[in-house]
Each structure stands twice: as C-alpha cells, then as structure tokens.
Amino acid sequence: MIKTNVWLIAFPDEECRIERVDLKILMQRALRIEVRMEKGVNLEQEQGRYHTLCDRIEYYGHLIAISDNAVVHNLGANYLASLIPLQKSFPEAVKKSRLMASFSPSELLGRQLEQLLDLVSTAGHYLCRELMPKIQFYQQAVKNGWNIIELQEVISDYESVSEINAPDNLRDEFLSLHVRDDITTGADANPYVGLRNQIRAVVGSITRGEPAAVNFSDLGHHVIAEILNEMVYSKGTKISVPITYADGSQASPFPLFCLRPRQIESVRFAFKDEPLIKVGMMSQRHPELDPTVKIYIFRNQEISIGKPAGEIDETAYRKAKELFAKSRSEGKYRIAFYQTGFQPAIVGFYRALTEELIQRSYSLPSLQVTPYYFLGENYKEGKTWV
Amino acid sequence: MEIVFTGNVEGGRVPGYICDLALDYDIHLKHVFEGHITPYEARQLYLELVGFSQETKARIMKLSVDGELTPERACFVVLGGVWTVAEAEMIIQSCDQPERILTSMSRPEDRHLYLNDLLITRSVVLGGALDRKLLKTELTENGQIIESEDDEAPLFIDFDPLYMAKIYRAETDLLIPWLRNAKQVLKTGQSLVVLVRARSDSEIRHYFLNDLKSLKALVHKYRLADLQTMICFLTTRDFEDIPEVQQQQITSLLEQNGVYLMISPDSLSSLNKEAIRRLETGRLIRQ
Numbered sequence: 046m047i048k049t050n051v052w053l054i055a056f057p058d059e060e061c062r063i064e065r066v067d068l069k070i071l072m073q074r075a076l077r078i079e080v081r082m083e084k085g086v087n088l089e090q091e092q093g094r095y096h097t098l099c100d101r102i103e104y105y106g107h108l109i110a111i112s113d114n115a116v117v118h119n120l121g122a123n124y125l126a127s128l129i130p131l132q133k134s135f136p137e138a139v140k141k142s143r144l145m146a147s148f149s150p151s152e153l154l155g156r157q158l159e160q161l162l163d164l165v166s167t168a169g170h171y172l173c174r175e176l177m178p179k180i181q182f183y184q185q186a187v188k189n190g191w192n193i194i195e196l197q198e199v200i201s202d203y204e205s206v207s208e209i210n211a212p213d214n215l216r217d218e219f220l221s222l223h224v225r226d227d228i229t230t231g232a233d234a235n236p237y238v239g240l241r242n243q244i245r246a247v248v249g250s251i252t253r254g255e256p257a258a259v260n261f262s263d264l265g266h267h268v269i270a271e272i273l274n275e276m277v278y279s280k281g282t283k284i285s286v287p288i289t290y291a292d293g294s295q296a297s298p299f300p301l302f303c304l305r306p307r308q309i310e311s312v313r314f315a316f317k318d319e320p321l322i323k324v325g326m327m328s329q330r331h332p333e334l335d336p337t338v339k340i341y342i343f344r345n346q347e348i349s350i351g352k353p354a355g356e357i358d359e360t361a362y363r364k365a366k367e368l369f370a371k372s373r374s375e376g377k378y379r380i381a382f383y384q385t386g387f388q389p390a391i392v393g394f395y396r397a398l399t400e401e402l403i404q405r406s407y408s409l410p411s412l413q414v415t416p417y418y419f420l421g422e423n424y425k426e427g428k429t430w431v
Numbered sequence: 432m433e434i435v436f437t438g439n440v441e442g443g444r445v446p447g448y449i450c451d452l453a454l455d456y457d458i459h460l461k462h463v464f465e466g467h468i469t470p471y472e473a474r475q476l477y478l479e480l481v482g483f484s485q486e487t488k489a490r491i492m493k494l495s496v497d498g499e500l501t502p503e504r505a506c507f508v509v510l511g512g513v514w515t516v517a518e519a520e521m522i523i524q525s526c527d528q529p530e531r532i533l534t535s536m537s538r539p540e541d542r543h544l545y546l547n548d549l550l551i552t553r554s555v556v557l558g559g560a561l562d563r564k565l566l567k568t569e570l571t572e573n574g575q576i577i578e579s580e581d582d583e584a585p586l587f588i589d590f591d592p593l594y595m596a597k598i599y600r601a602e603t604d605l606l607i608p609w610l611r612n613a614k615q616v617l618k619t620g621q622s623l624v625v626l627v628r629a630r631s632d633s634e635i636r637h638y639f640l641n642d643l644k645s646l647k648a649l650v651h652k653y654r655l656a657d658l659q660t661m662i663c664f665l666t667t668r669d670f671e672d673i674p675e676v677q678q679q680q681i682t683s684l685l686e687q688n689g690v691y692l693m694i695s696p697d698s699l700s701s702l703n704k705e706a707i708r709r710l711e712t713g714r715l716i717r718q
Contacts, residue, residue: 047525047595049547082540092539099542100703107633125547126527132541145541195543198638199550199628201594201645219492219502226471228433228462256501292715353715 048122048202053182054106055116055191058151063105068192071102072150079146102148106194116191118182120175122202127175131168138164144176147195151186154193158183223255236265240272247286248301259299262291262354266386267418267427273395274428276301290389294355297362299396303403307410312431315410319379326385326394338383342368343390354389361393369401369412377411383424384416398430432473432503436466452476477506487520490529500530508533513712517588517597518559524592526551535714552706553629557695558597561625561665562588564608565599591624594649599623607661611682611692615661622660624653631699632672639681646690654689665693667702 061068075098082091109115132139139145142160149157161180165173186193243259250257261269277300285298325331325338329345348361372378384391398414405411416427436445443466453460453472456479460472468476478488494500509519514533523529531537532552537544565586585602605617617623626646630638646664653660664685670678671694685692 046527046592047551048527049550051543079540095542096539096545096707099546103546104631104633107631107637111633111637125543128543129528132544145543147542147546196637197543197546197550198634198641199547199554199595200641201596201626201648215489215492215496218496220475222495224471224474225433226461226469228435228465228467228469294715 046202048200049125050122050198050200051120051124052110052196052198053118053120053179054110054194054196055118055182055186055189056109056114056194057189057191060109060112060114061192063108066101066105068102068105069150071098071105072148072192074098075102075148076150076153079143099147102194103196106148106196109194110196116185118178120179122200124175124179125197127172131164131172134172135164135168138167147197149193151190151192154183154191155187158187223253225250225255225257236268237272240264240268241275244272244276244286244301248284251284251286256287258287258289258295260289260291261388261392264388266384266388266391267416267420269388269391270384270395270416270418270427273299273392273399274430277304277395277399277430278306288355288358288392290354290358292354294353296355296358296389296392297396299392300399300403303399304406307431312410312413312429316377316379316413319377321379321381323381323383325383327387327390330387331385334383334385342382342394348387348390357387358389358393358396361390362397363393365394365397366400369397372412373405378413380412380414382414382416384418384427395430402430432477433470434468434473440466449476452480474502478502481506481509482516483523484520487523490523494530499528500533505533508713513709514555515559515562517562517590518555521555521558521590521592521595521597522551524590525595532710533713535710537710548710549703549706550629552710553699553702554595554627556702556705556709557629557665557667557697558625558627560695560697561597561609561627561693565605591649594645595627596649597625597627599625607663607691607693609665609693609695610663611694613691615691617661618659622653622657623663624649624660625663625665625693627665629667629699629702630669631667632669635666635670635681636673636677639684643684643688646685647688650688650690661691662689663691663693665695667695667697667699669699670694 058069075095078091078095078098082088082095110117128139128144131144138160142164143149143157144161144164158180161176161183165176165180170177183193185191240261247257247259279302281302283300283303285300287298288296290296322340323338325334325341327343327345327348328341343361343364347364348357401412410431413429413431415429417424418427419425436443440446445460445463445466445468449468450460450463453476456476458472458475458479460468462469478491483491491500491502491505494505495502505519505523508514509516514522519533522532526532531544532548535548537548539545586605587600587602589598589600590596591598599617600622601617601619603619607615607617607623626642626649628635628638628642642664646662650662653662670681670692673681682692
C-alpha cells in the first residue's frame, strides 16, 4: 500500500517573494475564491481557478521547503486518513477551521488556530489525536508570525505487509450481499404504468434492504408529475426512494406515501377568494408562455448549465424550497404551474413542494399547486397538490 | 443491473454463448428462456468479464462487503473507458481508500483530500502512458517505421502495490522507451520494474531521497530473485527544470544503485489535466 505524508512548511513573510511571484497575493486570491465557492455560483470555473492557485502555492511551498529559511514538520502518514471521519461527522466545524486547506497566510493563522481548537473541543480528543501535532505547530507559527503551506508526499509503505486481509469466506460473504435476484416483467407500453411499476419495484427492493433507485430520465414530464402525485398521496408506510438519473448522478431521495388527500370542501373554502396565479416553470425556454404567466420559478441560466442531472435536481430543489419557505409569511397561494419538460428540475421542484406540504399538513390549506401540461394543442390540467 | 434480451436476440432468450460463459465462471443463470439475467447474476458476470486479477477481484469483493464500493461501479469505470484494467488495478491495489478515486468523491474545495486523489491519479495516468508506449508495436513499411494501433506487443503487465511500481515481462525483445542517456532492450523473458512518481521539479528536489530509499528496497527485492531484472525510476519531463548540478547528482545516485532514469515526454501539468479529466468523468458516470 502507498501512504501519504503531510508536511507543514512554515516561513516568515520575507520568504513570500520567490522569483517574480508574491505568495501572499496568490494566497489572498485563493482565499477570495474559497468565499466565492461557498456561494456556489460558477462553481466549476471557481474550482478550476482554486486548483490552479493551490497548485502554484504548493509548488513554491516545495521550493521554500528545500531552502534554509523554512521550518518543516512531518505530520506522518496517518494524518490525512484522520481527516475523513472528521469531515463526515463535523462538516461545518471542519469547513470553519479550514482543515482541508493547504495554505494559511500569517494574518489568518490566529483565527484558524482558534477554529481548530474549537473543532477539537467539538469532536473530542480521540478523533482529533492526529491533529494535535499540527495544532502545536500552528501555535508556534502564530507566535512567530509565520505563514504555513501544507504539502503532501506519496510514499511507498513497503515496510508494511499487504493490507488486503481477505477472509477465507469472502466470496460467500460477497454473494450473500443483498441484490435483487428476480426479474422485472416485460416493458410497459404505457409510460404511466411503467413508472408506477418501476417505483413499486424500487420500494419493494429497498424494503428488503436491496439497493435500488428510480430513474426519471427519458420520461414525459407530465408522467413524472402525475405518478409522483399519486404515490405521494397513496396510502402506505412513509418511505423515501433513492433517485439515479441516466447520467449516473444521484439525487436526494423522494418521500412517498407521506401526504393525506384533503377534503374537497375544505380546499374550496380555503381558496374561494384567492386569485389563481399563473406561474411558468423555467424562463427562456418557451417564450410563447411569457404573456400567460406572471413569473417563472427557475431562471434558465441558473438551472440548465452543463451539470449532472443530480446537481440540477438539487439546485431546483433548493430554489423551490427557498421560494415556498418565503411564501409562508405571505398568506395563501393558489398556483397554476405551467410545467415544461426538464426532468431533474421537475423532480427537484416536486420534492420541495412535497416537503413544504408535509410541513403545512397540520394547518388549514394555504398552498395549492395545480400543474398544467402542454399535451398536443393546449394546456391540460393535472392533479392538484395541496 | 438487470440484463434483458429482446426478441431480436436469439428469439428473446439469453444467447447460448453467454450461458456457456456463465457456466465457465460457475454462475447459474435462472431465467435463460425468459431472456433475463438478474442483477445478482449480472453482478458476478460483470466482475468476471472485466479481466481483473484475482487479487483485485478480492479487494473489490472486500470493499463491497464493507459497503464502500459496488462491484458494478468498479467494473463500469473500466468498461466505460475512464480507466484501463491496469490503471484500475493500480488504484484498487495500492490505495488505502480506492473508492474515493473510483467514485470521484473528493471535491476541489476540500483541497487535501482532492490533492491526495490527484497525486495518486496522476501517477496512475503516467503508468498507463508507459503501458501504452510499451504495448505499441512498430512496423516497417517502405523503409519507414510506422506505429500500429491494432497490434500490441506481447507484454505481461503486473503491479507491486507496496511500492506503486509497474512490472513488465516481455515475450519478445522490446526497446525500452524514455531512458535518459541510455538505450536498452528488454529481452524476452526479462523483467522490468518501474517506480512511477509523477512529480514536479520542486517535488523531485524535495522528495528524491525518499524515492531513492524505495528504489533501493525495490532493487533488493527484485534483483535478489532475478539478477537480470531492470529497475527504472519514471518521472515527468519537469525533471529537466531542475538545476543541472542537481540533475547530475540524482542521475549518478541512480546509476550507483543500478537504476535507470526514465523521463516521460509528458509534463506534470499535462498529467494533472488528464487526471482531473478522469476524476471529473468518474463523477458524471453511473454510481
């Protein structure tokens, strides 16, 4: 097995100018990108820029490390692996302390040290035992006003024996893992029936503990909305079904059997004086809808740039969730949702709507969404969500 | 993953040659005449078909049992063209947590984790480039040397996970590429062991002494078994950016230990670019 050593390189401000490069400027730029990445706008481009800057900083870090003016400390080969459980269990504290960052300018070091100490008190000394030498080194660096760059070195751990300890019965254990061992019946000509059957099969599999996921790609958008409505309002044990799109990306699970239909009279009474607001799904896609709708839920630019479907679903979900949360304090809403086709955005939208309706299910109806689908020559009304 | 055969394929049954293949691997197909291979059967068939070594298959099974990686994913990254079999084996056998790379788990904003994946990935890409260079055969046509894309040199490729070193055994004489200041032929039956380290010039200067320790251990391990084994240290073109004096020091240290220096025509930045592309592609494809 190979391992990775993590090296801490500390150096004074005077060492930051190498050839014609000022490391301080590179670090400041990278720090600004960290802030921008938090916002998630143009993420791919920001990630690319961040990588380039970190790559340069680390390159010069290696040059400083071989000079006589740096203090070098090896954190060993276990440090990196210790970051993973910390990130899994305490993602916010890890982010605040910039534990994953590979550089820290002197101006930021004191604050970062405080956050690291906070992380230790939150996560406990046992999980943070590999962090302690780093913290001691940081304390020394703060005292001396140093900058720090953290470098990695992949090494052969040839003194260890091969660590693949395969038990004798490994193949039996592997074959006994839960995987479906039955077959689906023939393809359904009717897409509604097909999706209904697919979701039922997935529910059956995950109930038995077998991995399975619903794939909404290549389905008509009206089929998705209608069958989701049916499944959300059906009787059954609440369950969340995993979703995988055709590009292989995964989205958050979708809650099913989680809402009870409201009485028609109570809905009619609740919305009797409320105007119907016509809302489009996504701007710039069907301009012929512009005169009909008051507003679009999603901006095309924000949703449909080249991301995996799972991420589009997540973005749509977050936008819709934000919108519904905001609408709570604004009174009742009766929405005619002019739905157009974009599967991941639709699934994200209805997941947010379902969660919102669950939250409002113990009070009188205050949000009603009726989808309208363009089928053939005109728009047809779909099943109402309330 | 369920496989369904339509009526266009042998009338809708599982084709006979697939049934034979399944029998060879001791996989019992239960729905042959309905034309279905169940996810349970398909998983085993898929794992056998990729061409992984027994050690790699065992590691994949262990990772599956531990819930870290599905065998379908490990197979798909190879058959989907992200990694070659030799490259995937390098990742699966040499890394503590190969699932992080095979599922492209780390995000660039988590620099330490991402960098670690990148450091391993770029060495894997460099090793893969050497595989391809060695496998390429040269033919002579009208007195001109041409490279053939169809024919591959008969070469056995193995891997030492403790060192992240590639091992080649030639079944015909092969000219070893990229050697600095030397021309050597790998003779039939002779082994070539290559310590792969994709490093920048500043990294080579910082870490070379540690690499030298690994090389000495490699020499001890492989020369003890076979004196004819050739040992090489493969790094990037960035080596040329090291000051001349240090280049000579490194070269003479290698010579003293009987190790050849191999310089890839790729720079670290082009390897990084390719490594990032593979990680990005891995993030987009099926989990």
